[in-house]
Amino acid sequence: MYTIVERRTINPDSMQETMQRAEGEFFPKLRAAPGFTGFYLVNDQEHGINTAIIVWETKAHADAFDAGNSAWMQTLESLGHTLQSDNRGETVIQIEAPK
Numbered sequence: 001m002y003t004i005v006e007r008r009t010i011n012p013d014s015m016q017e018t019m020q021r022a023e024g025e026f027f028p029k030l031r032a033a034p035g036f037t038g039f040y041l042v043n044d045q046e047h048g049i050n051t052a053i054i055v056w057e058t059k060a061h062a063d064a065f066d067a068g069n070s071a072w073m074q075t076l077e078s079l080g081h082t083l084q085s086d087n088r089g090e091t092v093i094q095i096e097a098p099k
Contacts, residue, residue: 035061
């Protein structure tokens with residue numbers, strides 16, 4: 001597995017528009033992408049930071065998606081959600097609850 005963790009300072013004034021646009025522009029592409037495993041968004045309201053976690057089957061899948069995803073990253077920036085950090089790497093430990 002390969003995981004991307006991206007932290008952004010959020011612009012609270014554009015969150016509603018961001019979520020509406022994500023539903024129409026970003027999430028459908030993500031769901032349809034080969035190798036996509038999961039997406040999680042953690043909202044730290046106290047510090048005004050959102051952390052997005054995207055899990056892929058492989059680095060190649062993540063790279064292929066990123067190659068066509070620059071427009072969405074520009075959209076986030078234009079809506080005032082400033083990139084703070086972008087960490088990527090092989091997932092080395094995964095623990096899941098028993099089923």
